[in-house]
Amino acid sequence: MREGKESIKTLDERVEISQSNYKEIWDKVNELVFVIEISKGVVPKNFIDFNNKVCSKLGYSREELIKILPSNVLNLTNIEDKISIFENLSNKRVCDKIELTLKSKDEKRIYAKSNISIFSHEEKDFALVIATDITEYKILEEELKGILNGIPDVIKVYNTDYTISFFNEAGYEFYNKTSEEIKGKMCYEVLSRNEKCLDCSFEEVVATKKMLSRERYIPELNKFMDVCYNPVLGKDGELLFIVERLRDITEKKMLDKITKDSRERYKQIIDNAPDAVIIIVDNKIALANNEACNLFATLYDDLIGSNVYRHFQEKYKKALHKVFRNIISERKIKEIYDYDFYVPNNKLINVQVSYSYILYEGNQAILAAIRDITEMKRDIKKAAELQRSTLQKEFPAQNFIDTMSVYMPAHTISGDFYRIYEINEDFIIGMIIDVRGKGISAALNISAFDILCFQEVNKGHHDPMEIVKNLNKKLVKYYEENYVAVCCFSMDFNSNELKVVGAGINQFLFQKKGESLEEKIVEGSFLGMFDNSEFCEQTIFFESGDKIFFFTDGLDFILEEDKVIQEYMRDASIFEFKNYLDDFLSDSILESGKLKDDCTMVAIEIK
Incomplete structure (x- = not known):
């Protein structure tokens, strides 16, 4: 009997020694190690044990941490992530390389890559978590991604085994892929290929550890690209990862790669x-x-x-x-x-x-x-001067109306234009135009469209609805997706009749003498969108003292909440309002650095 008791005592002592040894080893490892009791649904219930690394990293004493619910430390805010992890554990009972976010006592987030395994003891289930702190890596990764996302070029980051780590936002947009679709794949798989390209440069870059640039034709994209491969090395010269930059060779080089x-x-x-x-x-x-x-x-x-x-x-x-x-x-x-x-x-x-x-x-x-951009600006300035020189400065029908214009590009070259044609001394036709796009391409489209308008008027088409429909047919046929917004109007001074047709520019302002401004709507889609587009027409009879304002969408703020401007327009002459609007837009440029859109207006006052 005494021998049995001594044997039990010896066994207890051995268990205590064994526990002491494993605790000593546990506390010396560099990872965060802790055990959580879990329910049958793999939901954390309470902490059972943890090493000293957990306490020091989270800022709790052992006595404090043992009383805290795991849900207050395991910051699984994304319910989909939580369900995914627990479902995997239920099925496999072991999950490798799971990213967890731990919350410390002072509310700081600690990112950890973890191995989680389930074991049972005395009819209870427990989760053993062995986690490596990757907080510094995550911060550096976010910095790198943020910087790369600020670059308009396509940037692709590869691991040393040539698998894709991530793209920048321009890369995901360029390939029309999400991060989940490309992560861990080989580069050629993104192009739906089954094997690497014949002229693949990765092996050369890995062998020489030197940057390599070359031009390549990518048939899947039907593009000639300037491609630069840059190996990123650690302090001891080992290869960390490879950054690839792609750019259409028609563009200038802007930025190379940025490391983390x-x-x-x-x-x-x-x-x-x-x-x-x-x-x-x-x-x-x-x-x-x-x-x-x-x-x-x-x-x-x-x-x-x-x-x-x-x-x-x-x-x-x-x-x-x-x-x-x-x-x-x-x-x-x-x-x-x-x-x-x-x-x-x-x-x-x-x-x-x-x-x-x-x-x-x-x-x-x-x-x-x-x-x-001095040289480019010089060329654009010449183009802008040429564009301005084609603007109409003297207007017809001066015996019947006063006409003023406002013309202020958002950039040097405008995508807006206007023209008033004198059909005879008693009849005029006007167009205010806003083409799609900016810069040189917009200026070229303006010139082409101005010729089309002239041809229509010169053919004897003097009805705004007829002009708009004919222009729409031509633009559908020749302009592809270069849609044009216009407002076409005619004024007959024998009958005092104004006709207005809208196509993309769908509103104008009319003011009877001494009365408030009225917003008039002329619905109609952009020219060039559909063969069978329908357009609306407004007919107004005018008299002396009435005012009409036609404008592009850069001046839409007049219609919105700026009652001060509308009140000013009511009593001001069109000459006074032109000067007011010019000053207003100039102040906006000084305050914001630029206008949001081209601003153009044609104002008419009946004598």
């Missing part, structure tokens, strides 16, 4: 960009490439930490402040503005700055890519 490790690696990558690139944090330049130093004529050490406002002209500071505030608050991507800029020797150049919201070292930041 450190400030120096960021700089190494953006130094390969052909344009000046800076990262702005709290209005200070936190990072810049060599091109930025050359542009600002400043040494790198002097540029870093300097206030970004002091590098721009005084007249832009108010607008810059508003732009920066909006980009940060609304997390905007690719906001583009143009500025005049002084370089060494007091030489004035034109620059275009593309701003994008990013995360940089855990802070909200702005990525600014600055491009010298």
Whole structure:
């Protein structure tokens, strides 16, 4: 009997020694290890045990943590993730590489990659969780993704086994894929191929650990692309991952790849960009490439930490402040503005700055890519001058009406236009036009459409409805998807009759003398959309003192909530209102940096 008791005592001592040994080993491992009792539905009930690493990482004492519900620590806010994990555990009883988010005592999030296994003891079920802290990696990954998402080029990041890690937003849009559809696949699988390309460059890049650029034709995309492969190396020279950048070779190079490790690696990558690139944090330049130093004529050490406002002209500071505030608050991507800029020797150049919201070292930041567009601006300015020279400055029917126009492009070249034709001394036809697109292409479309309008009028078509329908048929046939918005009107001074037909520009303002403004609607789709489009017509009889206002959608704010403008229009002459509107739009440019859209108006007052 005594021997039995001694045997039991010896066994208990062995168990205590065994538990002591495993606890000692457990507390020495670098992972977070804890055991949770779970219900039959694999729902966490309470903590059973954990190592010291868990306590130190979460900021709790052992006595505190043992009393806390697991749901207060396991931050599974996404119910779909929670269901997925628990379903997998129920089926497999082991789940590898599950990402968990733990919440510490001070409400900080700790990201962990975990192995979870289910075991039973004394008719109870338990979950053993062995987790590795990947918080720093997740922050760096988010920073890299944020910076890459600010780049308009297609960026693809590959693991060392050539599988895809992730694309930037331009990449997902370019391939029309989601992150779930591409992650872990080989690059050629994204193109629906079964094997790698014959001219694949990955093996060469891995062998040489050097950047490689080449031009490639991708038949699946029917594009010639400039492709750059960049190996990203760790401190000891090992290959971390490969970043691939694709761009249509008709575009200029803007940015190369940006890595995730450190400030120096960021700089190494953006130094390969052909344009000046800076990262702005709290209005200070936190990072810049060599091109930025050359542009600002400043040494790198002097540029870093300097206030970004002091590098721009005084007249832009108010607008810059508003732009920066909006980009940060609304997390905007690719906001583009143009500025005049002084370089060494007091030489004035034109620059275009593309701003994008990013995360940089855990802070909200702005990525600014600055491009010298002086030569392009010079060419565009010539085109704009040519466009302005074709604008009508003298209007017909001066015995019957006074006519004033407002014309202010959102950019240098406008997609708006107007023309009033004199059919005879008692009859005129007018068109106000807004073509799709901006810049040179819009200007070319305007010129082409102006010729079409002239041909219609010259053929003897003087009814607005007939003109609009004929133009629609021509645009459907020749313009493909270059839709055009117009408002066509005629004025017969013998009968004092105004006819207005709308096609995309569907409203105008009419004011009887001494009365309030009336908004008139003329429904009709854009020209060029459908063969059988229907258009509406308004007929109005006018008399001395009446006013009519035709305008493009850049001036829609007149119709909305700005009662001050409408009150001013009621008593002002069209000449006074033109000057008021010109000043109003100029102030808007100074305040915001640019107009949202081209602004064009033709105002008529009956004598």
